[in-house]
Amino acid sequence: MAALGKIRSKGSILVAAIGLALFAFLAEEGFRSCNGIKGEARQQIGEILGKKVSVQDYQKLLDEYQSAIKFTMQRDNLTEQELNQVKDQVWQQLVSNRVLEADAEKLGLTVTEKEVQNVLNEGTNPMLAQTPFVNQQTGRFDVNALKQFFDSYNKAKSARSPQVEQMQMVYDYWLFVEKNLRSQLLSQKYQSLLASCILSNKSEAKMAFKDNNEESQIQLASLAYSTVKDADVKVTDEELKAKYEELKPAFRQNIETRDIKYVDFQIKASSADRNKVVKEMNELQKQLATTDDPAAIISKSGSVISYLGLPVSSKAYQQYPDIASKIDSLAVGTTGVTENVQDNTLNIVRVLSKAQLADSIQFRQINVAAATPNEARVKADSIQKALAGGADFEVLAKRYGQTGEKVWFTGQQYESAPSMNQDNRTFVNALLNGDVNATQNLALTQGSVILQVVDKKAFTTKTIAAIIKKLIDFSKDTRSNAYNKFSEFVAKSTTLADLEKNASKSGYQVQSLNDLSTAEHYVAGIHGTRDALKWLFEAKQGEVSPLYECGDNDHLLVLALSSVHSQGYRSWDDVQVKDILKREVTKDKKAEKLIAKLKGVNTISAAQAKGAKISSVNQITFSAPAFVQATGSVEPALSGAVASTPAGKFSKAPVKGNAGVYVFHVQKKTMRAGSKYDETLSMQQAVQMNMQLVGNFMQDLILKAKVVDNRYLFF
Incomplete structure (x- = not known):
């Protein structure tokens, strides 16, 4: 009872102590949880369709691809450049497969074992020709050779034969081929389903045949934009903004990119x-x-x-x-x-x-x-x-x-x-x-x-x-001197303005690189710059990096983050966008001047009197853009205008092109020699052309998949 009374007398202290202990416990668990989350995040190499991609999964695929390449090329290792290509290929394949599989699952598309076996039995798939199971006499894949290998492999494995190690390489390569074969078959099924949604009709077929085979011969009068001086064209911000709204879809970027200013000094041997x-x-x-x-x-x-x-x-x-x-x-x-x-x-x-x-x-x-x-x-x-x-x-x-x-x-x-x-x-x-x-x-x-x-x-x-x-390498002393000088320069350059000001004083040159993304392997093509890439995509605009020793231990590098371009539409006043807008508005204004100059012109001689260059252009079709030698440009708009103008007629109005303004007289129109209308064939060709127009479906699916690529953190 005395003990109980003592506890009661200290009740408030005990409650506080227990509260602190509980808080410490929760804080500790929370800390562990945060560390766990951070640790897990550090193992994520990217994201596809909202699902994380672990570095272990990516590395496994990378190892498979490397082993397959080494097996087929009979090599023990790959160069750094080859390995980078493999890394990109594996990532692109991983993204494509996951996106396609997800969409195929919604549609109920699968590849069955029977379908795979049918492909093996036929033996005509080009992928199978890259395996060791090709009949030397027929030059085709032999499924029986594959079955014999599996039998020999299983027996050797059971008997623990010394040959198992060598056979394992062939076995692993076959698993790689089979997996990619399944992905290929699923992709073909998806494309076949898409193709069945693309139709053609007789009217479209006739129009397509005419567009491809009706050739026009014209006399052309050209006024190039270069004949109008840039100084005679004034461009306002309001005009740039209006043009931006017109061309806005062209300025969409699907991933974040960054611009940098950098100084790279390569150490070279002294005399x-x-x-x-x-x-x-x-x-x-x-x-x-x-x-x-x-x-x-x-x-x-x-x-x-x-x-x-x-x-x-x-x-x-x-x-x-x-x-x-x-x-x-x-x-x-x-x-x-x-x-x-x-x-x-x-x-x-x-x-x-x-x-x-x-x-x-x-x-x-x-x-x-x-x-x-x-x-x-x-x-x-x-x-x-x-x-x-x-x-x-x-x-x-x-x-x-x-x-x-x-x-x-x-x-x-x-x-x-x-x-x-x-x-x-x-x-x-x-x-x-x-x-x-x-x-x-x-x-x-x-x-x-x-x-x-x-x-x-x-x-x-x-x-x-x-x-x-x-x-012819540099000595330790030469490197040390170069490092000390560059280090002093970096220490003084804490801002982008300092970097640009101090570079020339120290004998260095500031260079620019635009639109770097997380898919980069190097900064400025210099080996060993992964740490610099990590810094770049964590830095804030205007920050200057520490000094990086990179290359083959022969480069000293410092960079500054000059701009960040977020995913989405670039603004109209972005330096690169503004430059494009200015060119387009300038071109529009020059076109207005030249069109006004040709107002009322209805003959080639009248156009020549206005200063136009005259030339003959033959074999113009609607489907193939005309090349105008006088302006050095391909002009699709001209091809369209010619196709809609009857033989013997002069153009209804001046045509605004990529490099100039044009008027023309159609001398004659003829069907291409040897062309003969085949309705069935023309309908098939129209379907194929339409398929090409929707052929970028994979890019559309990937765009919607919200892919995040953080490979730069690991590789």
Whole structure:
């Protein structure tokens, strides 16, 4: 009771304490919740139809596409530019698929397993021709080859065969193809449904035939807008606003964009830096010319071209055009040090050997594994003896759990490799130098391989060359000096006005870039500017960024956000919009002057007397805009006016065009030679033309999907 009384006496304090504790608990949970929401937001790469797209989902698709490309191109990696193209393609495909699937679901459109199987059985879909399951004799996809592969894959997987890893790549590629095939079929269904809504009739068909085939020959009088001086035309803001209302749909933008001012300074080697590199290369040239171990010299030199020690074609150097263009013409020996200004490098080439070798080699093999390499060699010897005695290669291969099937090997599969171990080098050399139908027993580190070259094609010049390509790079001191100077400039430039004022004083140039969107991969085409992009789309107008070190560690960058263009219609006084409006109003006013000048003119000679240029224009049709050489412009309005004017008549009124004002006399009208009206064909062509007019339906669906692209935050 005493304790209870004590608690009661402290009641108000306890209530306050409990309240504070409860608040702390709720605050903690709220903090966790906010962190969770922020954490989740940080994992969202975009939004489609109101649904978030996680970075994990996008990365998975990106990995699938990369694997498919590497598989089809037989390459281990992609260049940065290629990877950026893949990123864009994957995103566009993701958006298109999700938007189309959502609309198809509303319509009840699906792709059934039976429909997919029918496509596989027919084997004519172009996508299937890009798979390994093409019959070499017919050149068409063979569904039975696919079924046989699945059977072999499942058996190898159950038996945990060493071949599973290689087969897995083919299996994954097929899943990629099948998924895209389903998307393609759904898209075709949707388009077919849309096409069935587009109709034509006999009257439309006749008009379309006439528009396409009735040719007019005219005498044309042209007065170009350039004959009126810009200084003679005054444009007011009220006129610009009126023109803006007329053209407003043209100024709609579907995504937010931003304009920037920026200063980019590229660090380059000083004279002292250059002299040092030249001295190093002269010494390396002497060493490379006399060494018995070119690989060691190349490795030590820091060359951007690795040494494979294998014969390669000039295609192996496509990334280095200067080397690719001359490698085949170089004799065995070592060149002097040469400079390539285009890529800012010094180069030395030592050609060790040249030969005419096959670029496509068909072979088959039996991998021989055992507890030890010696045991593997013993097994390999017995297999080779059996083959020499007339044993069937494929039968022996199956005895060792392999198919022994014939496969093709091309130069592309090894020539671009950045490095190669000795086992792979031994294997490739055996393929390149092996005689057709001869059997080779290759003793490798982990086992042995029985190899038989079956066929050789596409002989070409292949060269074993050791190449030192070394950048004429700047030193640490040069970079440090450049950084300190640029850093001081950035520190003083806290506003856009300061940036522009201080740039010229410091020897820098301010440049402009307009309409950057979140779909950009770089700022101003400079590598390594993702942090700058992140800043750009979080900054407020007028802000100046911190200093960014980017490029290949050779660029110093600072930018200022000069304008933000929100999604929707740009205002009439936007700099770019205003420039367009001014051109259009100016053109309208010049047209008024020239039309007034031609008032009452009803003959070509009268127009000539007013200063018009006279020319003959032939084969004008309504469906194909006329090109007027006198004004250097395509003029659709002229084609329409000519089509509506009978033969032998003068134009009813001057025609206002893109580059001038025109009057004309129609000399004659004839149907195009060989044209013959086919009602059924003309109706089909009219439908196709109408389909083209609605062919941008996908863009309309995407526009309504309110797509948000935040890839710049992650990639």
